[in-house]
Amino acid sequence: MFERLGNWIREGQIWGSVFRHGVPRDRRTRAMAVLSNVFLHLHPVAVRKSGIRLSFTWCMGGITFFLFLVEIVTGVLLMFYYRPTVEYAYFDIQGLRAHVTLGLLRELHRWGAHAMIISIWLHMLRVFLTGSYKPPREFNWAVGVILLVLTMLLSFTGYLLPWDQLAMWAITVGSNMARATPVVGYEGPGAACIQIGGVPLVHAGDDARFGLLAGTFVGPNALLRFYVLHCVFIPCVVTVLLAVHFWRIRKDGGISGPL
Amino acid sequence: MTQFLASGSGMDGIKHIINVLCEPHWFLILSCVALAVFMVGYRTFTKPPIAAALAGVSTLFFIASCLDPNFFSIVSKGDNVPIVMMMVTLAFVLWIAFRQAAINDERMEKGEPLLEAGADDKVLVWPDLVYIELICLVLLTAFLVVWAIFLRAPLEQPADPNVAPNPAKAPWYFLGLQEMLVYFDPWLAGVVLPGLIVVGLIAVPYLDKNPRGNGYYTFKQRPFAIGTFMFGFGILWIVLIIFGTFLRGPNWNFFGPYEFWDHNKPAALLNVEFHDLFWIQMLGRPLPTEDVAFIPAYIIREIAGIAVLGVYFIAGPIILRAVFFRKLYVQMGFIRFSVMAMLFLVMMLMPIKMALRWTLNLHYIVGITEWFLNV
Numbered sequence A: 001m002f003e004r005l006g007n008w009i010r011e012g013q014i015w016g017s018v019f020r021h022g023v024p025r026d027r028r029t030r031a032m033a034v035l036s037n038v039f040l041h042l043h044p045v046a047v048r049k050s051g052i053r054l055s056f057t058w059c060m061g062g063i064t065f066f067l068f069l070v071e072i073v074t075g076v077l078l079m080f081y082y083r084p085t086v087e088y089a090y091f092d093i094q095g096l097r098a099h100v101t102l103g104l105l106r107e108l109h110r111w112g113a114h115a116m117i118i119s120i121w122l123h124m125l126r127v128f129l130t131g132s133y134k135p136p137r138e139f140n141w142a143v144g145v146i147l148l149v150l151t152m153l154l155s156f157t158g159y160l161l162p163w164d165q166l167a168m169w170a171i172t173v174g175s176n177m178a179r180a181t182p183v184v185g186y187e188g189p190g191a192a193c194i195q196i197g198g199v200p201l202v203h204a205g206d207d208a209r210f211g212l213l214a215g216t217f218v219g220p221n222a223l224l225r226f227y228v229l230h231c232v233f234i235p236c237v238v239t240v241l242l243a244v245h246f247w248r249i250r251k252d253g254g255i256s257g258p259l
Numbered sequence B: 001m002t003q004f005l006a007s008g009s010g011m012d013g014i015k016h017i018i019n020v021l022c023e024p025h026w027f028l029i030l031s032c033v034a035l036a037v038f039m040v041g042y043r044t045f046t047k048p049p050i051a052a053a054l055a056g057v058s059t060l061f062f063i064a065s066c067l068d069p070n071f072f073s074i075v076s077k078g079d080n081v082p083i084v085m086m087m088v089t090l091a092f093v094l095w096i097a098f099r100q101a102a103i104n105d106e107r108m109e110k111g112e113p114l115l116e117a118g119a120d121d122k123v124l125v126w127p128d129l130v131y132i133e134l135i136c137l138v139l140l141t142a143f144l145v146v147w148a149i150f151l152r153a154p155l156e157q158p159a160d161p162n163v164a165p166n167p168a169k170a171p172w173y174f175l176g177l178q179e180m181l182v183y184f185d186p187w188l189a190g191v192v193l194p195g196l197i198v199v200g201l202i203a204v205p206y207l208d209k210n211p212r213g214n215g216y217y218t219f220k221q222r223p224f225a226i227g228t229f230m231f232g233f234g235i236l237w238i239v240l241i242i243f244g245t246f247l248r249g250p251n252w253n254f255f256g257p258y259e260f261w262d263h264n265k266p267a268a269l270l271n272v273e274f275h276d277l278f279w280i281q282m283l284g285r286p287l288p289t290e291d292v293a294f295i296p297a298y299i300i301r302e303i304a305g306i307a308v309l310g311v312y313f314i315a316g317p318i319i320l321r322a323v324f325f326r327k328l329y330v331q332m333g334f335i336r337f338s339v340m341a342m343l344f345l346v347m348m349l350m351p352i353k354m355a356l357r358w359t360l361n362l363h364y365i366v367g368i369t370e371w372f373l374n375v
């Protein structure tokens, strides 16, 4: 009964228009299943047996990617509720807990972010310990390092958004570093050299920290700036780099293994 | 049992010993010793029964520690829970990695094929890989949902620029850097050193010319690469994060894991400058305050520190090459070796400065405060 229904669906025009291949039961159709699907096509048709053993990759890259997707989905949902202004931010976050049905969004987003930081470190550790950065994968390792930096920046910019004491002071501590940047931070070595006729050009009102916070302290401008960086700019860059990363895994000969 | 663990004067003695062992110098030294012992004996320690015993003992220790209210209040803080999870996962994956390295190294000695051998052994992505991914995805989703249900995301009082919490901590994944602030000024700890970490990581594949160990677990074939990475990542990053999170309290003072975070504990004093040691203690003269010709006074004052750093970075690579890395130098060539040695020496600056702080209470090696140029 169900089998006949299934066959009827699979032989119909609608199913056939979506999935161009037959049921993946033999080698050919299974290959087609991967080849003709834009998402699965990230993978080659066949991979080294050792490469997909969990004990080899720990699936850490995959887990990182999955967590990134979780962050995107929950993040978009959070954006429906959250306004990046000093008046609203904190209370919007509070409201998420009190008024939104199944209010787990913020928890999922926050714990997902922490988990992603951990998994990306472990992914890097795995790649290092298997020597997978060695030729021909040098460039992909470099792409990975940039992804690592961006992931940490994503977390850092997001940390401010709840606008509570924890957020504000963590970002204050973090961004205070920027004023010590050599040359372009006003308390950094070399900044005093940049002057015209005794008038310093690098001061608290135009140095690196000012650029980061759009002000001399963590205030409304910083909140807006971090919000845009967190929700738009960095995720876009990460997405592009992820495309490069995945593309290069294939172009470099798939998951590494002994020659 | 519980009662015995929670009370009892013997217990307090043990807690006191552990509190003392967690002081910065002991904590760092013991972690380094633990790492070294693990790397030397990786074939023994990763044997399943021994690894399981170690895991069991640590778990028991952790559970027993949680009975202590001071310990528990720190590890159960919302944002600290991920760090505990990270420690567990890290220990587990390190076991996985070094276990396979041990097996591979043994097999290579006997001339047997590697665990990962069989370049032509291919499997289809559908179903083999797709199903693994699907299962991973389902398990991870379940895990995240359960985590989200049982642990609320922290939300403190609304932001108030006039009320600074004490301690004010950066997000936990940056606490290694914040801990470096104890030993270096912000321009180094917050800007230059993190920048060099990124540069150094990107440079790794271009510096490591060892053709072996590409695509399989091994330790024997690349002890220097793995040893350095484990030191940098395991000690200078992870251990410092653990330290910054769990053992730093008000005024960034050290507090043992079973110690109450007392806001009245006085902050540590730093008063020994290298120029004082050189001019006043060694030469018995006052600090120079006059410019000599075109050389400003602060350069003369700091001359000894500058010389020490200069020798460190110029003689350092030469000594490394002559004493430790003859073969490596041949393999890498002059430029690669110099870059590697520089990065390595910068990394080692951290433990060196720590040691100087612990022994001499040294503040700056070079302290040109006029220019914010302090090392």
Ligand code: HEM
Pocket: A057, A059, A060, A061, A062, A064, A065, A066, A068, A120, A123, A124, A127, A130, A132, A133, A137, A140, A141, A142, A143, A144, A145, A147, A148, A151, A242, A245, A249, A254, A255, A256, A257
């Ligand atoms: C958003 C962050 C990242 C994502 C989503 C990601 C994803 C992945 C995935 C899915 C793989 C396939 C193998 C595996 O699962 O281990 C992979 C491989 C790889 N990744 Fe990443 N990665 C990220 C960051 C990094 C970082 C930080 C590094 C290094 C610093 C890195 C370097 C590499 C290299 C060299 C490979 C090839 C490994 C091999 O062939 O064995 N990636 N990545």
